[in-house]
Amino acid sequence: MDLELAPEHAAFRSAVRELAQGVVRPLAAEVDRDHRFPAEAVAAAAAAGLMGVLIPREYGGAGMDALAFALCIEELAQACASTSVIVDVHTSVGSEPILLFGDEDQKRRWLPNLASGELLGAFALTEPASGSDAASLKATARRGGTGYILNGTKVFITNVGRAGLYVVFARTGPDERAAGVSAFLVPAESPGLRVGQVFQKMGLNGSPTGELVLEDVEVPGANRLGAEGQGFTVAMRALDSGRIGISGQALGIAQAALEEARDLMVERGHEQGDDFLLADMATRLESARLLAYHAAWLCSRGRSFTRQASMAKLHCTDTAMQIALDALQVAGEPGAVSGSPFERHVRDAKALQIYEGSNQIQRVVIARELLR
Amino acid sequence: MDFEFSDEQIAIRETIRELVQDRVAPRAAEIDQTAEYPKDIEKLFAENGILGIPFPEQYGGISGSSVTICMGIEEIAKACASSSLILAVQALGSYPILVAGSEEQKKRLCPPLASGEKVAAYALSETGSGSDAAAMKTRAKRYGNEYVLNGTKQFITHGSIAGTLVVFAQTDPEADHRGISAFVLERETSPWLAPKLEHKLGIRGSPTAQIVFEDVKVPAANRLGEEGAGFKIALAVLDRSRPGIGAQALGIAEGAFDYALNYVKERQQFGQPISTFQGIQFMLADIATQIEAARHLVYRAATKVDGKAPDLTKIAAMAKLFASDMAMRVTTDCVQLLGGYGYISDYPVERMMRDAKITQIYEGTNQIQRVVVARALLR
Numbered sequence: 027m028d029l030e031l032a033p034e035h036a037a038f039r040s041a042v043r044e045l046a047q048g049v050v051r052p053l054a055a056e057v058d059r060d061h062r063f064p065a066e067a068v069a070a071a072a073a074a075g076l077m078g079v080l081i082p083r084e085y086g087g088a089g090m091d092a093l094a095f096a097l098c099i100e101e102l103a104q105a106c107a108s109t110s111v112i113v114d115v116h117t118s119v120g121s122e123p124i125l126l127f128g129d130e131d132q133k134r135r136w137l138p139n140l141a142s143g144e145l146l147g148a149f150a151l152t153e154p155a156s157g158s159d160a161a162s163l164k165a166t167a168r169r170g171g172t173g174y175i176l177n178g179t180k181v182f183i184t185n186v187g188r189a190g191l192y193v194v195f196a197r198t199g200p201d202e203r204a205a206g207v208s209a210f211l212v213p214a215e216s217p218g219l220r221v222g223q224v225f226q227k228m229g230l231n232g233s234p235t236g237e238l239v240l241e242d243v244e245v246p247g248a249n250r251l252g253a254e255g256q257g258f259t260v261a262m263r264a265l266d267s268g269r270i271g272i273s274g275q276a277l278g279i280a281q282a283a284l285e286e287a288r289d290l291m292v293e294r295g296h297e298q299g300d301d302f303l304l305a306d307m308a309t310r311l312e313s314a315r316l317l318a319y320h321a322a323w324l325c326s327r328g329r330s331f332t333r334q335a336s337m338a339k340l341h342c343t344d345t346a347m348q349i350a351l352d353a354l355q356v357a358g359e360p361g362a363v364s365g366s367p368f369e370r371h372v373r374d375a376k377a378l379q380i381y382e383g384s385n386q387i388q389r390v391v392i393a394r395e396l397l398r
Numbered sequence: 399m400d401f402e403f404s405d406e407q408i409a410i411r412e413t414i415r416e417l418v419q420d421r422v423a424p425r426a427a428e429i430d431q432t433a434e435y436p437k438d439i440e441k442l443f444a445e446n447g448i449l450g451i452p453f454p455e456q457y458g459g460i461s462g463s464s465v466t467i468c469m470g471i472e473e474i475a476k477a478c479a480s481s482s483l484i485l486a487v488q489a490l491g492s493y494p495i496l497v498a499g500s501e502e503q504k505k506r507l508c509p510p511l512a513s514g515e516k517v518a519a520y521a522l523s524e525t526g527s528g529s530d531a532a533a534m535k536t537r538a539k540r541y542g543n544e545y546v547l548n549g550t551k552q553f554i555t556h557g558s559i560a561g562t563l564v565v566f567a568q569t570d571p572e573a574d575h576r577g578i579s580a581f582v583l584e585r586e587t588s589p590w591l592a593p594k595l596e597h598k599l600g601i602r603g604s605p606t607a608q609i610v611f612e613d614v615k616v617p618a619a620n621r622l623g624e625e626g627a628g629f630k631i632a633l634a635v636l637d638r639s640r641p642g643i644g645a646q647a648l649g650i651a652e653g654a655f656d657y658a659l660n661y662v663k664e665r666q667q668f669g670q671p672i673s674t675f676q677g678i679q680f681m682l683a684d685i686a687t688q689i690e691a692a693r694h695l696v697y698r699a700a701t702k703v704d705g706k707a708p709d710l711t712k713i714a715a716m717a718k719l720f721a722s723d724m725a726m727r728v729t730t731d732c733v734q735l736l737g738g739y740g741y742i743s744d745y746p747v748e749r750m751m752r753d754a755k756i757t758q759i760y761e762g763t764n765q766i767q768r769v770v771v772a773r774a775l776l777r
Contacts, residue, residue, distance in 0.1 A: 027407075027465050028400040029698045030705070035399070093399065288775055301772035302765070308775055309695075309716040316694030317687075320401050337687040386680070393679035396659065396686055 029316065031097075038094050042101040045074050051105035057232035058108065058370050063188060064232045067109040071102065072143025080117055081125060085137035091326035092267060096274035096318055103278025107374035108232025110278060114271040115184040116140070119264045119382075120147020123193050123209060127252040127260050136191060136211065148189035149268075150180040150212075150238050151261050157182075158387045160195075161204040161258060165240065167196035173247030174198070176210065179222065180238040182381070187221040187234050190214050194240070195261055198254045207257035211249040218243040229373030265383060266332050267325055269339035272382045273318035276339075276346035276375070280311050283346075283353035283371040290357055300356055307349045314338075314345040333395040340388040343378035350375040401694075407466050410451070414473045417446060418481075426478035429603035430749045435559060436603055439481050444514020452489035453496070458509035462496070464638065464703035468645035468696055475649025476656070479753035480603030482649060484517075486642045487556045487604075490761075491518025493635040494564045494580055498623040507562065507582055516561030521551040521609055522632055528552075529766050531566075531632060532575035536611065538567035543618050545569070545581065547588075547611040553760070557607035558592035561585045565611070566632055569625045578628035582620040590614055600752035633711075640714040640761055641699035644721035647757040648689065648696050651725040654732035654750040655685050661736055681735065685728050692721040712774035719767035722757035729754040 031039065050067040057064045071077060079095050081087025088094075095117060103110035121140045124132055139145035156163040165178025176196050183192070192212045199206035212219060222237030252260050284307050291300055321338040324331035350371040354361045361368030379385045403411065421442055429436050443449050451470050453459020461467070467489050475482035488511060495507050510516040527533040536549025547567055557563065563583040570577030583590060592607040623631055659682060662673040672678050699717035702710040729751035733740035740747050758764045 027403055027697060027701055029694075029701045030399065032399060292776060296776065298769075301776070302768045304775055305719070305768035305771035308771060309720050312698070312713070312716050313691035313695045313720050316698055317691050319399065320694060323399055323401055334690070337690050340683070341687050341691050389680045389683035390676075392683035392686055396682050397663065397673055397679070 035093055035097060038090065039097045039101060041074070042076065042098050043104075045070060045076075046101045046105035050102060050109050054106035054108070055365060055367070055370070057106060058229075059231075059365065061226075061231040063234060064106065064109045064112070067106060068112055068143065068146075071109070071113055076102075076113060077116060077143035078121075078137075078141025080122055081137050081141040085133055085141060087137065087141035092270055092322040093319060093326055095267075096270050096322045099271045099274035100278040100281070103275040104282045105278075106232070107275065107279050107371075108230050110275045111230055111233045111377075112146075112185060112188075114268075114275055115149060116147040116189075118268040118271045119149035120185070120189070120191070120193060122267055123149075123251055123260050123264045124211070126263060127209070127256070131248065132211065132251065140191070145190035146185055146188050148183055148185040148192045149264065150183050150192045150194040152182045153179060154181050158384060160261060161207065162202075163195060163197065163207065165194070165196040167198045167208060167210060167245070171244040173249065174210065174245045176212065176240045176243040176245055178240050180240070182225075182235055183238045184233055184235055184381075186236040186238055187224060192219075192238060193251065193260075193264075194238075195257050196240075198257075201255070204258035205255050207261070208254050209251040209257040209260040210245050211251055212240075212243060212245055216243050216245065228376060229370070230377050266335050268382050269335040269388075270318065270322045270325060272378055273314075273321065273335075273338040273342040276342035276378050277311070277315055277318060279371055279375050279378070280307075280314070280342075280346040280349040283350045283368065283375075284308060284311060286367055287353035287356040303352055303356060307352050310345050311349060314342040317341050333392055336383070336388040336391040336395075339382065340385050340392070343375070343385060346375040347372075347379055403465070403469060407463075407469060410461070410466060411469055411473060413446060414448060414470055417442060417448075418474055418477045422474065422481050423477035426481070427743070427746065427749065429478060429480050431743070433597070433602040435605050436481060436484075439478075440484050440514070440517065443484055448485060449488050449514035450512040451485065452492050453508050453512040457496075457504050458512035464641055464700040465697060468641050468700045471642050471645040472649040472652070472696075475646045476653035478603070479646060479650050479750070480601050482646050483555060483601060483604040486639075486646055487520070488514075488518050489642055490635070490639045491520045491556070491560065491562060491564055493638050494520070494622055494631050495582060497634050497638070498580065498627065498631045499582075503582070503620070503622065511562060517556055517559050518562045519554055519556040519560035519564070520635070521554045521557060521563055521565045523553050524550060525552045529763060532578070532629060534566060534568060534578065536565070536567040537571065538569050538579060538581060538616070540569065540618065545616045545618060545621065547581070547583075547614040547616060549611050551609040551611075553596070554607050554609050555604055555760075557590075557609045558595060558605045563590065563609075564622070566628045573626065575629040576626050578632070579625045580622040580628040580631045581616045582622060583614065583616055584620070588614050588616045588620075599755055600749070601756050636762060637711050637714045638703050640718040640767075641696055641703060643757055643761045644692070644696040644699060644717040647718075647721040647725035647754065648692050650750050650754050650757070651685075651689050651692070651721075651728040654729045654747045655689060657745075657747055658685075658732040658735040658740075661739075678735065681731055685731055688724045688728060692717075692724040695720050709774070712771055715762070715767040715770040715774075718757075718761060719764050719771065722754070722764060725754040725757055726751075
């Protein structure tokens, strides 16, 4: 048993931290205030190779493992939660499905540009009437043109309007549940594909979230990812490792809130009531961190990690929410004023309990595994 | 990183699991009801080398690794928290010798503990000195080559049955905590009195004694470290023993959850197993997640002990705090999952809930753990 990071992981974390604290963090407040895409931060991450952490070297990536991915997102989130979710969605659910389910041609065609960050990835599963119940999605892909014609409306799509490539899930077969779903790689410039409403949100303001509308979008047969009817499997597997990324994001937000509360206490003085709160925050964060790393460790060894990823996502994001709220409580009224990092962390953290499978869905997944 | 136990540790765990299943689990309810120390289980552990786990081979043991100690405590506590203290307190009472003893002391004092020939205990608390350990009144005065001890110690686990007792006493009362020294008492040559055993809420099979020293003579050769080093030794020992209490809490919670999980699959209401109801399922998911989070923290602390990490104090306190609070919540929820059956003694979970409570209190209350963690953070 060795629960310390290996030297290569520790070195990678330090490198990401330097970039995150130096380049990304100074933008965080402004990105949030102005609701603007942190293009410089994403460009810096791309220049440092962080858009291809999970992509093998032969396809132009860094060829690192799930633990490195979690560390990368954790460090970025500690600096700026918006930047971290952009990179997270790109890296995990936006690119990894190609890695896991793509054929050789698809890998050679798409992965190098995703790895370099030239192409930003996104994942289009959710629909207005299909959230937690993903298997009930309504978007259709019927045979036609050079392959398929896609129609439907996707919603809550992270990186919408910025992405160059969307992994889109649509119904190819008569089966009305999971078995009728297939996955497609749809370039942003495809005729008939347009961005619908981009939402105003309570947090993660630098990360665009909105509707993706598909009207008779022609997608070549070569862009179908996996077999017909395999789409739901693609989605679920992508979300399993996506949950490792979200766990990392939660750890980063929580760490930032904890450190800011601590620094404030040191600066202004503190009594035992706040000391105890701080101790509980730090203890809970420490317990969450290892849960996330364990899921990543299992994933990188090719072992089953569904339950552990759900546990990590559940505990890390509930922890981040609690720590963000507690840190704001320590900060008091000044912390609640717009522009303060304390109130931003609260707004950012809330999304994490909801997306990539709400925490209620995580409990469903965990209970299912327990009761098998 | 590597989250797995070594092959050797897994082999030890299998041995313990088998013994616990065959010999300890069937005794657990009776041990609790009669509140009698299970001498038979102590012998069982001694004969099978389990009490040698806290000691390196050169002192007659089989490991000395904190990870292995925690693993053993966790396995035993799944079935019987009282029995898990036989290993946990053997470790606690031996740490002062292993941490601060001279080579001669370790070679002389450890082998009978490692073989299980003698039981160890650790005497720090007094009636007026609990969280504030430095306020102790027990006095050790030096006369030539020996010390004479006078005073009373409170809440001493295994104090009545121990053959070897580590005692903290003032050698220089003027010097406050810098006047505390540590001594190893051997019952044959330095007999102490144990006039009173406590009646307790939980861990009822583990005797908790008040101990009295009336002019008890201890050879100077049995002082650990220098005069005045006792307080430092006590704190260093607690850093090492707290992960073990975390492991005990973890085991108690796992034992209760294991039982409750099987129960909800069997229990039929409204024509279906209650495990089919989402309200129950969400409780199960939360319990399993909390146990898993605590497990990682406990073993992280144990690896910090083994690696002599600089942040050991903080992580050990976190592990004890988180795991014991978790165990209290989880065992309470497990009683809830069994409903009325959970509340009666025919089922094991009410015992586990009672056993869990002490893990929030001893080896430094969880309020003291928060003080320790906050101090480390705010330094």
